[in-house]
Amino acid sequence: MIVLQGIHQTYASAAGPVLALQGIDLHIGKGEVFGVIGRSGAGKSSLVRTINLLSRPTQGTVQVAGRELTTLNAEQLRLARQDIGMVFQHFNLLSSRTVYANVALPLELAGVRAAEVRQRVDPLLDLVGLSALRDRYPAQISGGQKQRVGIARALASRPKVLLSDEATSALDPETTRSILALFQQIQREFDLTIVLITHQMQVIKQVAERVAVIDAGRIVEQGAVMDVFTRPQHATTRSLVEDIVPQALPESVLARIRMLMAESVAGDSRLLRLAFAGTAPDQPILSQVIRQFGLDLNLLHGQIDEIQGRPFGSLSVLLRGAQVQLGAAVAHLRGSGVLVEDMNTLRVAPEVAHVQ
Ligand SMILES: Nc1ncnc2c1ncn2[C@@H]1O[C@H](COP(=O)(O)OP(=O)(O)O)[C@@H](O)[C@H]1O
Ligand SMILES: [Mg+2]
Incomplete structure (x- = not known):
């Protein structure tokens, strides 16, 4: 469903070029819940943003649902992006719009008629458990509820792929669990392919089937979650495991x-x-x-x-x-x-x- 090949991302900065991604190859299958874990600055956001070309890689190819994205023109890319929903750490809701209107926004932008917008948004609000809060504004709901709005909005265009960049990082552990359970539910219900970018082992542990460990712009290890975390080969993986299962005796x-x-x-x-x-x-x-x-x-x-x-x-x-x-x-x-x-x-x- 997602094939990244030879992805490099280099940013210009005052201190010289930043090599954020240095040759990423990834194959993510249809219907998979795939985790990418790494420490801050490892290149996670750069990686996830190449999947929908929010950031265009300096080198490499990006295929989603059988389409090569890097060669598309602006209009083709706009259409291709409807297959790819995205959820953000800080929700990115519009404060002047209600819960309902935030979820409806991508459909309005795509020119969907108001009656159909309603037909599509109502069940989504139901799905994420926010029907009763539909007329509230973002300032009037909790962080977990905001993320539910973000998820419903990401699903509005009926995507095949859902990308999540640290969607639970601003939430407490209990809310994190409920949001992750929601991801699992929608994965099953819509047969979505989900890519979860995170620095939290809890996220990988709870929902990912396969995981890639990213460090300094490279994938240093990947495989089934159980295999990677029970036989960690790379120092970064070992230190992530250490976070949940301390190895040294105090x-x-x-x-x-x-x-x-x-x-x-x-x-x-x-x-x-x-x-x-x-x-x-x-x-x-x-x-x-x-x-x-x-x-x-x-x-x-x-x-x-x-x-x-x-x-x-x-x-x-x-x-x-x-x-x-x-x-x-x-x-x-x-x-x-x-x-x-x-x-x-x-x-x-x-x-x-x-x-x-
Ligand atoms: N727009 C940018 N311009 C310059 N450097 C950037 C930019 N975005 C990210 N970086 C740098 O690229 C590296 C990877 O960043 P990022 O992908 O955001 O990592 P992560 O999401 O894992 O914390 C970091 O060193 C970061 O400072
Ligand atoms: Mg990031």
Whole structure:
């Protein structure tokens, strides 16, 4: 549905040229919810604005719905843009127009008759849950409601593609969730292709099927969301994952580990990190392993999050028990699809141990 090839975007600035995009290739399929994540200044807005040629790339080609946009004349481009709706971080509503009139605006500009405008706008207001607020002005509604107006307006021309540039970045987490749920609903209802540009992992986690990570004007990693975030290759991807699932153990946890290790207990201890990557079983695997192999467990640190309803994250644990049993437990965990990383093999000599 969207094919970008060899996209470069260079801006002139007082300090010299800014290479905002440096060779972007992207293929986004019909009906996909595709996320593009990157830090501020990475080139996200530049990228999304090339998809509807709001900003014309200095090099490269842009195909949307089978049409090459860079070669179209002004009138052809105006028509092609009706296939592409866009939602903005700061909503970009007209303050002098009511909710209804904001949604109606693109249709009025396209010369649609008033009766038909009404026929199209009413169901859209229904869809985004704003029928009761149709006569309010933007200053009289909340941020989340403003974004609902922005979404209804973007859908007014019945686009095939919806672009969102940080649509939820100005919203609180709960409103963000409801707006993302709305995106999912309209994707299903209209079989839309949605491109979500964001710096928020929450957005990618909740709705994107595939994701591209952009850094300094280049796509450094892309693929299925679960794959990219469970096996991050690039430093930027790793730091984004770190935002939701911290990898390093904090000093307070290390101190607790030292304290636990200082307690002399017969047998061996293993400090493990258990990573769950969509494969965490439904059954309470940890307690099962502890019982089966007669181990003690200290839960030290960790976080389990969800990507599209599947568990994702890691737990750092100290397992104690007989060495053979520890080995068997680790094998059992691995066999159940848990990624087990040995952080250290620690041993307390039995002769100094006392029975607890
Ligand atoms: N119109 C412009 N003129 C000059 N530099 C720009 C312009 N727009 C963006 N930039 C620069 O291009 C880079 C990418 O910007 P942008 O695409 O807005 O990134 P993002 O949306 O990821 O924060 C930044 O260094 C930014 O300062
Ligand atoms: Mg931006």
